[in-house]
Amino acid sequence: MNINFHDNRLPPIWEKIRRGERLSLGDGLALFESPDLLSVGKMANFVQQEKSGDAVYFVVNQKIEHTNVCVLSCKFCDFATKKGAPDAYEMSTEEILSKLSPEIAEVHITGGMPPDWPWERYVDIVRSIHEKFPSADVKAYTAVEIDFFHKKFKLSIEDVLKELKAAGLRTMPGGGAEVFSERVRKLLFNQKIGAKAWFEVHKTAHRLGIPTNATMLYGHIETLEERLIHMIKLREAQDETGGFLSFIPLAFQPGDTGIKPRDQFTSAIDDLKTIAVSRLMLDNFPHIKAYWVMLTEEVTSVALHFGADDMDGTVGQERIAHDAGAVSPMKLAKDRIIKIITDAGKIPVERDVYYNALGVHADRVIGKIPFLNSVPFYHAFEKNQFKILPIVPRRMGLLVEKGEIIAGPFSLMDFLRLEDRLELINWCIATRDQVKSVMLFSNHGWGDLEGKRIGITDDTATSIRLLQVLLEKKYRVKATFERLHAGVNDYSGYDAVLLIGDEALRCNKFGLEGYELIFDLAKEWYDWKKLPFVFAVWAVQRSLPQDVKDEVCRSVEHSVTSAETKFREIGRLHGRRIGLSEQDVEEYLEGLNFRLGEREREAIREFRKMTREEIVA
Numbered sequence: 001m002n003i004n005f006h007d008n009r010l011p012p013i014w015e016k017i018r019r020g021e022r023l024s025l026g027d028g029l030a031l032f033e034s035p036d037l038l039s040v041g042k043m044a045n046f047v048q049q050e051k052s053g054d055a056v057y058f059v060v061n062q063k064i065e066h067t068n069v070c071v072l073s074c075k076f077c078d079f080a081t082k083k084g085a086p087d088a089y090e091m092s093t094e095e096i097l098s099k100l101s102p103e104i105a106e107v108h109i110t111g112g113m114p115p116d117w118p119w120e121r122y123v124d125i126v127r128s129i130h131e132k133f134p135s136a137d138v139k140a141y142t143a144v145e146i147d148f149f150h151k152k153f154k155l156s157i158e159d160v161l162k163e164l165k166a167a168g169l170r171t172m173p174g175g176g177a178e179v180f181s182e183r184v185r186k187l188l189f190n191q192k193i194g195a196k197a198w199f200e201v202h203k204t205a206h207r208l209g210i211p212t213n214a215t216m217l218y219g220h221i222e223t224l225e226e227r228l229i230h231m232i233k234l235r236e237a238q239d240e241t242g243g244f245l246s247f248i249p250l251a252f253q254p255g256d257t258g259i260k261p262r263d264q265f266t267s268a269i270d271d272l273k274t275i276a277v278s279r280l281m282l283d284n285f286p287h288i289k290a291y292w293v294m295l296t297e298e299v300t301s302v303a304l305h306f307g308a309d310d311m312d313g314t315v316g317q318e319r320i321a322h323d324a325g326a327v328s329p330m331k332l333a334k335d336r337i338i339k340i341i342t343d344a345g346k347i348p349v350e351r352d353v354y355y356n357a358l359g360v361h362a363d364r365v366i367g368k369i370p371f372l373n374s375v376p377f378y379h380a381f382e383k384n385q386f387k388i389l390p391i392v393p394r395r396m397g398l399l400v401e402k403g404e405i406i407a408g409p410f411s412l413m414d415f416l417r418l419e420d421r422l423e424l425i426n427w428c429i430a431t432r433d434q435v436k437s438v439m440l441f442s443n444h445g446w447g448d449l450e451g452k453r454i455g456i457t458d459d460t461a462t463s464i465r466l467l468q469v470l471l472e473k474k475y476r477v478k479a480t481f482e483r484l485h486a487g488v489n490d491y492s493g494y495d496a497v498l499l500i501g502d503e504a505l506r507c508n509k510f511g512l513e514g515y516e517l518i519f520d521l522a523k524e525w526y527d528w529k530k531l532p533f534v535f536a537v538w539a540v541q542r543s544l545p546q547d548v549k550d551e552v553c554r555s556v557e558h559s560v561t562s563a564e565t566k567f568r569e570i571g572r573l574h575g576r577r578i579g580l581s582e583q584d585v586e587e588y589l590e591g592l593n594f595r596l597g598e599r600e601r602e603a604i605r606e607f608r609k610m611t612r613e614e615i616v617a
Contacts, residue, residue, distance in 0.1 A: 001046055007036035013280075014043055019339075020576035022235075023281055031277045037269060044307030046278035047059055050573065051286065052309040053368055053388040056346040057355060058337045059313035061106035062099060066091045066125060070112030071148075080552040083114060083126075090114065092109075093121075093128050100133055106313065106353045107133070109140035110175055119153040123167050130168025137170040137353035143201035147193050148609065157204050165210060170485075171353050172205055174213035174248055175512035179234050181226040188220065190422040199237055206243025209490030211354065214285075218274055219252035219266035227274070232279045238284045243488035245355060246287035246310055249274045251294045258399075268299045272306045283577070287355060297340060304344040311337055347387050354486035356458070357395050360404040365389050366552070367396040367408025369536065371501035372585065373429050373437060373572050374409060376563035376594055377538075379570040382555050385548075392459035392501070407540040407552045411461035415537050416608055422539040423549070427556055428596040429536040430603070435522035436588055438463045438535065439504040441515035442496035446470075446524075450477040452495035455484050460500050463521060467498055470524050471612050482565050491515075502578045505588065509579065537596065560594050579581025 005011050009030040016023060023031075023581045031040050067090040069083045080087050100107060109130050126138050141149075141164070149160045161169075178184070180195035216230050231247075238244050247426040251266040251274075266274075279288045290308035292300040300311060314334055334350075338361045339346040350359040363535035368378055370390035378388065391399065397414030399405045400422070409429055415422055438460075444452060449471060456464050463482065471477050482494070491497050492514060498521075499507055508518060525533045538556060540549045563570050568582045593600065 001042075003039050003042050003234075004169050005036060005039050005184045007034045008040065010034060010036060010039050010043075016042055017047065017280065018334035018573070018614065019317045020573040022283060023191065025225070025232065028231070028277055028281050029224060031280060032228070032273060037273060040276045040280075041306040044279040045305050047279050048288070048307045048309050051390075052504050053390045054345075054347045054470075055309060055349045055357075055389050056341045056344070057287065057310040057349050057351045057357075058334075058341070059106045059353070060104055060334055060346075061108055061313035062101075062104050064091075064096055064099065064107060064109045066096060066109065066111040067114055067117075068112045069114040071115050075202045076296075083116070087478040093125055097128060097132055100136070102135070104133065104136050105351075105358065106137050106139055108173060110142055110145070110173055111139065113145060113148045119149065119155070122149065123163055124163055127167040135533050138168050139171045139173055139353050140164065140169055142175035144193055146172075146198050146201045152263050157201055158208065161205055161208055161210060162202075165208060168175055169210065171204070171245065171487075172212040174215040174244075174246075177215045177230070178217045179222045179226050180230045181222060184220075184222050184226065195233060199233075200615070202243070203241055204490045205347055205352040206241035207490070209485075209488060209614050211223050211243050211245045212484075213246045213248060213289075215248045215250050215613060216278075217250045217252055219270060228277075228281065231278060235282055235284060236313055238282070241488065242284075244285055247278055247282050247285045247486055248289040248291050248312075249278055250291060268302070269297055270513060271299050272303055275303050276306040291339075292337075297336075301340050301344050304341065304346055311341065313337070346392070347389055349389065354458075356486055357391055357399060357466065358388070359402070360389065360399055362387060365405050366547070367391050367400070367405045367410070369393060369396070369409055369501070370576065371437065372505065372571055372580075372588065373501070373592060375571050375574055376560050376567070376589065377409060377427065377556055378559060380559040380562040382425060382558060384555070385550075385553065386555075394459055394461040397461050406544055406548070409536040409538050411602065412534050412607065413462040413465050413611075414459070415539055416611070421542055423542045424596070425538045425540060425549075425553055425556070426596050427560060427594055428531045428600055429527070430534040430593040430596075431522040432518045432532055432591055432593060433523055433526040434591065435533070435535070436508050436520065436591070437502070437504045438466070438498075438500050438521045439508050440467065440496055440498050440519040440521060441507065441512040442519065443515055444495055445517065446475040446519070447477060449475075449479045449496060452479045453493070453507045454479050455489070455491060455494035456481050456482050457497075457499050457503070458483050458486050460498065463498060463500050465611060466521050466525065466607075469607075470521065470528075473610060474524070474528050505580065506578050509584070529603075529606060531601055531606060532593065534600050534603050534607070535594075537604070564594075576617065 012029050023608045056536040059110050068081050069088050126140055129138055146160055149155045179196055185194050204214050218227055251271055287310045288308050289310040290303035291312050348361040349357050352358055364386050366388055367384045368388050368390045393411040397411050522533045542554050568586045571585035571589055572582055
């Protein structure tokens with residue numbers, strides 16, 4: 001990708017990005033100060049494409065703000081009020097449930113902190129939603145609220161989160177971060193927690209297997225350097241825990257706070273640059289959100305080319321921003337969100353709270369396994385009429401079954417299950433012996449796993465079946481499998497854990513805390529059958545026109561042929577993100593076979609035979 005820069009401070013930053021090197025505080029200041037907005041946006045779009053392809057995510061969600069009564073008096077907040085005030089309200093659990101419906105995928109709960117609610121009332125809200133709407137994920141309570149519960153009810157932060165998780169909490173929002181500056185905190189929200197307490201809450205949540213999000217409130221009295229320090233602190237925390245799902249820059253809504261004139265909103269340029277710089281600085285965050293509630297539809301649409309890959313959702317009933325004067329529509333319908341994303345030339349991907357794809361609202365979408373093992377298929381893939389959607393194997397299988405993906409490297413189990421609808425083409429992801437990226441981390445040898453509890457990554461569709469075959473037919477033992485959710489997990493309760501892809505590669509190199517033994521499933525298969533193992537095969541929908549099938553084949557062939565002599569070069573950036581050296585990358589990719597030959601076909605026949613009695617999703 002070539003960029004015609006108009007600011008000589010930017011090319012060195014671009015080279016660092018292309019090499020996968022981390023940007024410094026000075027780099028961030030140069031990006032913010034640069035008049036070359038379009039080049040900053042192009043760099044951010046490049047990073048976003050590397051992470052999310054053409055996808056832009058949204059969720060059918062409902063915002064619940066259960067009360068505006070609050071013990072705090074933050075200067076920037078036009079939402080909160082005191083008990084007994086004319087505008088005060090407190091919702092009962094029944095009122096909250098009446099605002100929800102079965103099609104909602106996420107319930108987002110935040111609100112004031114009243115002086116007299118008992119602890120059980122907060123737990124009951126989460127439990128009642130989870131019980132009445134079990135298919136909806138509950139994302140509830142900011143770090144400020146969790147800290148309030150901890151202090152008011154004399155519970156540890158860990159116990160607060162454990163009780164909420166047991167009641168049905170799935171993730172946490174990122175609110176309450178504001179800006180990690182003591183100067184700003186003392187001036188604008190001196191009664192509110194600072195950075196230390198905010199991070200303690202989020203890191204505790206991550207340790208317990210609760211993924212969270214992170215925000216930054218900008219456009220008030222903070223400096224550019226304070227914005228960047230905020231991002232760097234988040235980046236450091238993500239290095240430590242890996243538990244953040246997304247970063248949401250929140251444009252300050254002045255309202256009647258007196259901090260800024262009521263009509264002095266952040267400019268579109270500031271909004272776009274903040275999103276772009278966020279994408280470039282937060283190299284370890286999976287997603288950057290353009291929160292349309294505060295940005296307006298018009299700015300959000302442009303932001304999708306400035307590094308953002310998420311629009312949040314339908315939101316209904318959001319009041320905090322609107323009480324402060326936000327000018328966006330109170331509720332944006334699903335069809336309108338899809339149109340905004342489509343008009344931006346992107347793929348509207350309906351998601352759940354963990355960013356699992358639930359539906360794809362576009363044509364001619366090709367799936368991309370978002371792991372290092374798939375880089376050779378896509379580094380020189382000529383998209384032309386296609387769009388690329390990075391998606392883990394299991395979820396790709398669910399979408400191809402719905403007809404929402406036309407081609408891709410499908411999990412072998414999904415291909416066998418849907419063989420009447422899929423046409424095999426000549427590429428695959430297969431091993432020669434070991435694979436290094438489908439690994440069982442265990443405290444027991446194979447023969448001692450009888451009756452044991454094994455956590456299974458939610459990403460896998462084939463590796464779980466291979467593990468079952470190895471256990472039951474090679475070692476004659478049966479274990480209990482339990483699916484893990486996407487994102488950070490608490491592995492401490494399992495006797496063994498099956499990981500695949502980049503996470504398995506990382507843990508294979510650095511170890512997984514709490515587990516002494518590591519087994520490579522492909523090596524176990526090879527030692528047993530003296531055959532490679534085929535984890536994924538390229539296929540196209542049989543119903544596609546022949547010219548479309550031919551173009552898919554040409555594009556894959558071009559990319560694989562181009563990749564075969566330069567694995568170090570094409571995998572460098574991806575490898576750096578997961579902690580692998582160039583040599584690690586080269587050795588890993590050279591250990592895979594990307595062309596479907598006779599040995600691979602024989603291996604497929606053997607695995608089919610072993611699973612023919614029970615091919616499962």
